[in-house]
Amino acid sequence: MVQRLHLVFGGELVDPQSTQFANVDEIDVVGIFPNYAAAYNAWKAKAQATVDSAQTRYFIAHLHRLRDEETASSPTAKLG
Numbered sequence: 516m517v518q519r520l521h522l523v524f525g526g527e528l529v530d531p532q533s534t535q536f537a538n539v540d541e542i543d544v545v546g547i548f549p550n551y552a553a554a555y556n557a558w559k560a561k562a563q564a565t566v567d568s569a570q571t572r573y574f575i576a577h578l579h580r581l582r583d584e585e586t587a588s589s590p591t592a593k594l595g
Contacts, residue, residue: 518579521554522547525561525573537570547578 523545527537536542545561548554554575565571 519550520547520578521549521551522576522578523554523557523561523573524576525565525571527568527570528572531569531572534572534574543573545573551575551577 524542525545526542529535529537543561545557548557558573558575561573565573
């Protein structure tokens with residue numbers, strides 16, 4: 516079975532229409548989850564808990580979609 520990890524994180528944004536964090540040092544890393552359903556549940560709980568803060572937003576990152584920067588198939592590895 517293929518492992519499909521997901522990261523849930525969030526924090527205060529500079530502008531609610533952007534994805535730029537006001538302070539990177541204060542990003543709330545909720546956790547890494549074994550599947551999308553578990554990540555979604557964690558994201559939903561955090562989003563609902565911060566509903567009164569228009570500047571705060573949470574995200575789900577699909578870690579299984581990231582590539583190893585050391586492999587030749589990665590665009591960044593070709594730049595080196």
